[in-house]
Amino acid sequence: MVNLKINNIDVTVPEGTTILEAARLANINIPTLCYLKDVNEIGACRMCLVEIKGARALQAACVYPVAEGLEVYTNSPKVREARKVTLELILSNHERKCLTCVRNQNCELQKLSEELGVTDIRFDGENPNYGVDDLSPSIVRDNNKCILCRRCVSVCKNVQTVGAIDVMERGFISHVGCTFEKSLNEVSCVNCGQCITACPVGALKEKEDIDRVWDAIADETKHVVVQTAPAVRVSLGEEFGMPIGTRVTGKMAAALKGLGFDLVCDTDTAADFTIMEEGTELLQRIQNGGKLPLITSCSPGWVKFCEHNFPEMLDNLSSAKSPHEMFGALIKSYYAEKNNLDPKDIVVVSVMPCTAKKYEVAREELAANGCPDVDISITTRELGKMIKQAGIDFVNLPDGKFDAPFETSTGAAVIFGATGGVMEAALRTVADILTGEDLENIEYHDVRGTNGIKTAEVEVAGKKIRLAVANGLGCARYLMEQIRDGKAQYEFVEIMGCPGGCVTGGGQSIVDAKTKMSVDVKAVRAKAIYDEDKSMAIRKSHKNPVVTKIYEEYLGEPCSHKAHDLLHTHYVARDKHYN
Numbered sequence: 001m002v003n004l005k006i007n008n009i010d011v012t013v014p015e016g017t018t019i020l021e022a023a024r025l026a027n028i029n030i031p032t033l034c035y036l037k038d039v040n041e042i043g044a045c046r047m048c049l050v051e052i053k054g055a056r057a058l059q060a061a062c063v064y065p066v067a068e069g070l071e072v073y074t075n076s077p078k079v080r081e082a083r084k085v086t087l088e089l090i091l092s093n094h095e096r097k098c099l100t101c102v103r104n105q106n107c108e109l110q111k112l113s114e115e116l117g118v119t120d121i122r123f124d125g126e127n128p129n130y131g132v133d134d135l136s137p138s139i140v141r142d143n144n145k146c147i148l149c150r151r152c153v154s155v156c157k158n159v160q161t162v163g164a165i166d167v168m169e170r171g172f173i174s175h176v177g178c179t180f181e182k183s184l185n186e187v188s189c190v191n192c193g194q195c196i197t198a199c200p201v202g203a204l205k206e207k208e209d210i211d212r213v214w215d216a217i218a219d220e221t222k223h224v225v226v227q228t229a230p231a232v233r234v235s236l237g238e239e240f241g242m243p244i245g246t247r248v249t250g251k252m253a254a255a256l257k258g259l260g261f262d263l264v265c266d267t268d269t270a271a272d273f274t275i276m277e278e279g280t281e282l283l284q285r286i287q288n289g290g291k292l293p294l295i296t297s298c299s300p301g302w303v304k305f306c307e308h309n310f311p312e313m314l315d316n317l318s319s320a321k322s323p324h325e326m327f328g329a330l331i332k333s334y335y336a337e338k339n340n341l342d343p344k345d346i347v348v349v350s351v352m353p354c355t356a357k358k359y360e361v362a363r364e365e366l367a368a369n370g371c372p373d374v375d376i377s378i379t380t381r382e383l384g385k386m387i388k389q390a391g392i393d394f395v396n397l398p399d400g401k402f403d404a405p406f407e408t409s410t411g412a413a414v415i416f417g418a419t420g421g422v423m424e425a426a427l428r429t430v431a432d433i434l435t436g437e438d439l440e441n442i443e444y445h446d447v448r449g450t451n452g453i454k455t456a457e458v459e460v461a462g463k464k465i466r467l468a469v470a471n472g473l474g475c476a477r478y479l480m481e482q483i484r485d486g487k488a489q490y491e492f493v494e495i496m497g498c499p500g501g502c503v504t505g506g507g508q509s510i511v512d513a514k515t516k517m518s519v520d521v522k523a524v525r526a527k528a529i530y531d532e533d534k535s536m537a538i539r540k541s542h543k544n545p546v547v548t549k550i551y552e553e554y555l556g557e558p559c560s561h562k563a564h565d566l567l568h569t570h571y572v573a574r575d576k577h578y579n
């Protein structure tokens with residue numbers, strides 16, 4: 001342990017702690033902009049400058065390690081003046097259009113300006129006028145609002161190991177961009193949106209599809225069906241000031257009805273179909289000597305990453321469509337036939353924790369007769385905006401319910417939202433099938449938790465199944481290399497593209513860097529997901545009466561010819577660097 005003084009207060013912290021972390025532990029806030037815990041700790045923006053007794057220059061607290069006897073001042077006149085000038089310089093080169101900015105009232109730069117009392121900007125910046133890159137189906141980049149903090153670059157390069165963006169040029173014309181100034185849409189960006197949730201300002205946002213949804217709802221010739229993914233219900237409340245990880249399933253169903261959708265359903269029911277198809281695929285591959293490990297494919301960012309980086313292993317991916325695509329396919333076939341509707345008159349909207357789903361819905365292989373399974377995908381944040389635009393008092397809204405035919409789901413489906421959840425859901429079904437029993441012990445704790453890679457071995461009906469779970473693409477890359485190079489063997493692998501899985505997907509509510517220092521957002525939202533699982537009457541996908549009914553009435557057996565036609569897909573090998 002190391003003893004030091006911060007603002008004359010005695011503080012004792014472990015060796016290796018930075019001054020910034022030590023101050024936070026002592027409840028002293030030091031402002032930051034480029035710092036993002038575990039992602040970007042580079043001391044670049046100079047907002048966290050502090051005075052250290054005996055040192056000639058001010059030091060960046062986010063990268064300065066504590067030392068025995070150090071005396072630190074975080075709020076001296078010299079520190080306050082330095083921070084204010086730095087902030088004014090950043091603002092002088094910033095397109096200050098808060099009123100029309102996506103991050104208005106949720107912007108770390110705006111908040112800092114208020115906290116540091118910046119009422120006048122004494123400098124004129126160069127303000128180069130950059131074009132907005134909005135060619136990607138998922139991500140919009142606006143360098144006019146970028147403060148060059150590099151949080152997006154770090155998360156893309158170091159956490160996701162994609163490296164689609166970097167800082168180009170020097171001085172006033174420094175800017176974030178893709179190789180050869182290409183659009184994100186032309187490079188190997190996987191649309192994960194982790195750069196958006198890392199960005200402190202409005203320089204990155206999702207491609208907004210709200211107006212397309214309003215237009216569909218207003219069109220009387222269209223039957224508009226909405227579905228919501230498992231992870232949305234543990235983040236949407238944050239858009240209305242509720243605590244991180246508040247479960248709002250009932251309010252969300254009620255709000256969606258209030259928005260005017262014709263049918264409000266739960267993607268969770270379709271997740272149960274994914275388990276039936278993927279679980280059957282696993283059993284068939286194990287029993288018939290098929291390609292192993294079977295690797296999950298419901299995360300579109302992960303699928304695109306695999307297509308770019310491991311094209312030789314695409315046969316390992318489960319051919320089962322992701323839950324929202326299965327939902328769309330069933331709505332435009334089973335539901336359309338039952339209700340005498342033309343699939344072309346149905347608009348399926350999915351509310352997802354994910355920006356890559358916007359890219360996924362446009363994949364041509366996820367369509368039937370030119371009609372996409374899902375027409376529009378919006379993020380949790382976009383749904384929050386729609387509810388605000390409609391004037392719905394979300395916090396005080398009484399709970400509503402989902403509509404038939406996709407109104408019943410299971411605990412297995414809801415845990416899809418957390419890393420390890422798809423694997424656990426599949427094991428609940430596979431174990432029952434292999435043993436022929438209705439097993440009571442259905443929680444697989446070895447695959448839970450927020451570690452980047454988790455491995456386990458389970459024995460089911462005398463069969464050993466080796467498991468691996470990875471979340472975040474850097475961890476996925478490592479695991480895939482181990483498998484490809486023969487250094488590790490598994491039968492079943494789950495990969496989710498975003499660190500923490502869908503609960504911290506690129507479309508979820510944005511949590512600021514200060515909060516992320518003290519709250520483990522992944523763990524808090526995942527706990528809410530597992531609490532929801534515990535509260536469910538049915539916790540295994542094959543016990544879902546909606547699922548069994550639709551197989552009996554329409555699809556036949558899991559992995560039947562018809563199920564393959566509707567619920568399975570294929571993948572495309574891509575260039576390593578370009579789309």
Ligand code: SF4
Nearest residue numbers: 097098101107201202
């Ligand atoms: S990024 Fe922040 S400071 Fe800049 S215009 Fe948007 S809200 Fe205002």
Ligand code: SF4
Nearest residue numbers: 156189190192193195
């Ligand atoms: S969406 Fe993901 S892959 Fe694309 S630039 Fe952002 S972090 Fe990188």
Ligand code: SF4
Nearest residue numbers: 146147149150152199
């Ligand atoms: S786009 Fe956002 S995260 Fe990336 S450098 Fe600019 S301000 Fe920082």
